[in-house]
Amino acid sequence: MERGTRIRVKFVKRGELKYISHLDLLRTMERAVRRSGLPIAYTEGFHPHAKIQFASALPVGVESTGELMDIELKEEFSASEVVQRLKEQLPKALAPHEGAVVPEGEGKLTSLVQGAGYLVRVEPVADLAGRVEAWLGKDTVLWPRQRKGKVRHLDLRKATTKLAACGTDQLELFLSFSPEATNVRPQEVILSLELEPLFVVRTAIFGEGVLLAPLKKGKN
Amino acid sequence: MLDKKQWDAILARVEKPARYIGGEWNQPPKEGKLAVCLAFPDVYEVGMSHLGLKILYHVLTQKENVVVERAFCPWIDMEEEMKKAKIPLLSVESHRPLSEFQIVGFTLQYELSYTNVLQMLALGEIPLYSAERTEKHPLVIAGGPCAFNPEPLAPFLDAVVLGEGEEVMGEIVDCYESWQNKGASRDNLLRSLAEIPGVYVPSLYKVSYNTDGTIRAVEPEEGVPGTVTKRLVDLAGAPYPENWLVPYTEIVHDRVMLEIMRGCTRGCRFCQAGTIYRPLREKSQKEIMALADKLLKNTGYDELSLTSLSSSDYSRIAELLAALVDKYGEMGVSVSLPSLRTDKFAIELAQTIEKVRKTGLTFAPEAGSQRLRDVINKGVTEEDLISTAQAAFSTGWRRIKLYFMIGLPTETDDDVLAIAQLAKKVLAVGRECAGKGKGGIQVSVSVSSFVPKPHTPFQWEAQDTMEELARKQELLKGALAGTRAINLAWHQPEGSLLEAVLSRGDRRLAEVIMYAWQAGCHFDSWQEQFSFDSWQKAFRKAGLDPAFYANRKRSKEEILPWDHLHSGVNKSFLWRERQRAYSGQRTEDCRLGCTGCGVCPGLGVSNSFAQE
Numbered sequence: 001m002e003r004g005t006r007i008r009v010k011f012v013k014r015g016e017l018k019y020i021s022h023l024d025l026l027r028t029m030e031r032a033v034r035r036s037g038l039p040i041a042y043t044e045g046f047h048p049h050a051k052i053q054f055a056s057a058l059p060v061g062v063e064s065t066g067e068l069m070d071i072e073l074k075e076e077f078s079a080s081e082v083v084q085r086l087k088e089q090l091p092k093a094l095a096p097h098e099g100a101v102v103p104e105g106e107g108k109l110t111s112l113v114q115g116a117g118y119l120v121r122v123e124p125v126a127d128l129a130g131r132v133e134a135w136l137g138k139d140t141v142l143w144p145r146q147r148k149g150k151v152r153h154l155d156l157r158k159a160t161t162k163l164a165a166c167g168t169d170q171l172e173l174f175l176s177f178s179p180e181a182t183n184v185r186p187q188e189v190i191l192s193l194e195l196e197p198l199f200v201v202r203t204a205i206f207g208e209g210v211l212l213a214p215l216k217k218g219k220n
Numbered sequence: 221m222l223d224k225k226q227w228d229a230i231l232a233r234v235e236k237p238a239r240y241i242g243g244e245w246n247q248p249p250k251e252g253k254l255a256v257c258l259a260f261p262d263v264y265e266v267g268m269s270h271l272g273l274k275i276l277y278h279v280l281t282q283k284e285n286v287v288v289e290r291a292f293c294p295w296i297d298m299e300e301e302m303k304k305a306k307i308p309l310l311s312v313e314s315h316r317p318l319s320e321f322q323i324v325g326f327t328l329q330y331e332l333s334y335t336n337v338l339q340m341l342a343l344g345e346i347p348l349y350s351a352e353r354t355e356k357h358p359l360v361i362a363g364g365p366c367a368f369n370p371e372p373l374a375p376f377l378d379a380v381v382l383g384e385g386e387e388v389m390g391e392i393v394d395c396y397e398s399w400q401n402k403g404a405s406r407d408n409l410l411r412s413l414a415e416i417p418g419v420y421v422p423s424l425y426k427v428s429y430n431t432d433g434t435i436r437a438v439e440p441e442e443g444v445p446g447t448v449t450k451r452l453v454d455l456a457g458a459p460y461p462e463n464w465l466v467p468y469t470e471i472v473h474d475r476v477m478l479e480i481m482r483g484c485t486r487g488c489r490f491c492q493a494g495t496i497y498r499p500l501r502e503k504s505q506k507e508i509m510a511l512a513d514k515l516l517k518n519t520g521y522d523e524l525s526l527t528s529l530s531s532s533d534y535s536r537i538a539e540l541l542a543a544l545v546d547k548y549g550e551m552g553v554s555v556s557l558p559s560l561r562t563d564k565f566a567i568e569l570a571q572t573i574e575k576v577r578k579t580g581l582t583f584a585p586e587a588g589s590q591r592l593r594d595v596i597n598k599g600v601t602e603e604d605l606i607s608t609a610q611a612a613f614s615t616g617w618r619r620i621k622l623y624f625m626i627g628l629p630t631e632t633d634d635d636v637l638a639i640a641q642l643a644k645k646v647l648a649v650g651r652e653c654a655g656k657g658k659g660g661i662q663v664s665v666s667v668s669s670f671v672p673k674p675h676t677p678f679q680w681e682a683q684d685t686m687e688e689l690a691r692k693q694e695l696l697k698g699a700l701a702g703t704r705a706i707n708l709a710w711h712q713p714e715g716s717l718l719e720a721v722l723s724r725g726d727r728r729l730a731e732v733i734m735y736a737w738q739a740g741c742h743f744d745s746w747q748e749q750f751s752f753d754s755w756q757k758a759f760r761k762a763g764l765d766p767a768f769y770a771n772r773k774r775s776k777e778e779i780l781p782w783d784h785l786h787s788g789v790n791k792s793f794l795w796r797e798r799q800r801a802y803s804g805q806r807t808e809d810c811r812l813g814c815t816g817c818g819v820c821p822g823l824g825v826s827n828s829f830a831q832e
Contacts, residue, residue, distance in 0.1 A: 019231055020238045022578065024469050027468075027659070032520060035517065035518065035519070035520035074254075091243060
């Protein structure tokens, strides 16, 4: 077999497409790659799947300016060509805008990511900063999550590595993906502050303490 | 104007918001003065899986001056949100209210979707009754298999299309346009539409009844045809989409559906599709290959289904499957057949397409005993089924699903019990083939209740009462009790009764549908939403007895509500087939010789088979 390539692609998820689920996104990307004619690699076995991996599932209803996915191809390709060909097959609301070849030996994308940053807009509150401060002062903020009839309590405080008020109606929030704080949704943190999230956007995904910026890490 | 902020807040709250956002890949950017909305009276995932919708969407997209959009029935949670926010039913594409379209076309695929038609009209702020609509309102039309007896919906529909819509849709749009340019009355529009072959305008026919509730006469107004005959297209080169909308959210049939032929020659006596889609028309292999290529390329799907009423009957099916697997197998595309006939050849086909992944196989013997299979003209013998099962199990399949019906004409308890015996024989064959230590053989038995349909040899028959159907289900459950490797699924008799009432109903049922809808009935085909109680109340309120429609045997002389709607198959042929059924006589597949149904000479067509 020829030497393959892994390309890391940064793309957006905007507008009403924030309402498609992670599984929907996976299918959509797989079909876009197939339409583009790029020689995608498949897993072995009874149910072969296209080798596309996402950094982290984005909660339904959250927009993003910088989602990351790794696409494994059977042949060598430049990142810019992959980005260009995908762009032609995707709606603007899912447009890819950067790409880089992932250096050989680098781990799976999911193993690299450690957290993500969000911007949240809420109805204006006079003392937003005070409310945030009080929240940050707590040791734990438990939040119930129902799944298949069972209730589990997540510690929102533990998962939050940064929370800051910007003015009276915006918040900046960093959430860690560490195993014990897994899958906390930004909306849950906002609700626990007794605020209604009006708009949530993921602005960055972090790994090993630095921004996973594909262009810096690999060659173009 | 739609308040974007409010809409966004609603989307954030409802289940599966992707149903309502539109913007799917391949959405045609189109401008035009005449806006047509194709309305599917069920949720997005169901409607988007319907091939007819894709074909008509394509046909109308090609037409100059026309903008075509879609609308589906919002699920209960969305309905409540929209009502609260006073948002009318919107199209998926431009979020335009239904009432702002010039033409709204519903597809009638199953009877239990009828209340959803009213639901969508009401949410769309369109007057429900045709008689209440004016020049300012959209023209409301309908088509699809249930349009072959649209009488229960007659007062709600302006016009109904009989048969295949590819050509007639364009004619309707042209007729509408020239009417618009003339600035004439709505009555004038309806009369012009009635002149188009295949278009039925219910309001131009007067129905009168005898004291016993049967129909006395169906009288057309002057200058209106006494009989409307279905439309047909030449399938060779008929318009077929080369790309289509790729949904973001998963739909029921989430794959490329490629129609390889239309019509079926088998002549099963219970089957309405087998009548109304006659004659058989196969697409050429070349055309199918070319379409497969374009569709796979333009959609990015990795699954291709060869659809028709009986795909393994396509005359070049083995060559076609081999060619498709050869060309696309390496690209990870899987090919599937939606239905298999019951013979070894079918297993060979299944092997071509499921080299690796052997999921389950489905067969439809329809009846348990040979006697009853002869009555319904299902040309499958027990030997066929057993040897097919043998071939399947010995080549690695583990699960077989069998479809049956109960309540078929002339059925006895022995016939019902024969279903259990047959299922057990199939299981025994499976265990024998699998050998020792290779357990896991599963036989699924799915039993539905027979619903007599218009335009079939059984259109005169009585449906078993609900009590009788329930008793037969219990009988079968008892006979299969303790056999864990056979699992039994059945339908609720209440739903089957309602289906039987509506499928052979007359215009008086419109009142029942209205009352049921007013009482909150919609999404009747969704078991958790179905309220039989509300329907029963609606029948009482309208003073109509469901048994009159479902459980009554009609006489040969009776005027049936759909007698003026012609499928091309003669009523005398249907009666002859009914008589043959009662004497247990089979009628051959019409590929082997004409059986005289009347379609070919009557419509000037013939069966046509695939070229290379």
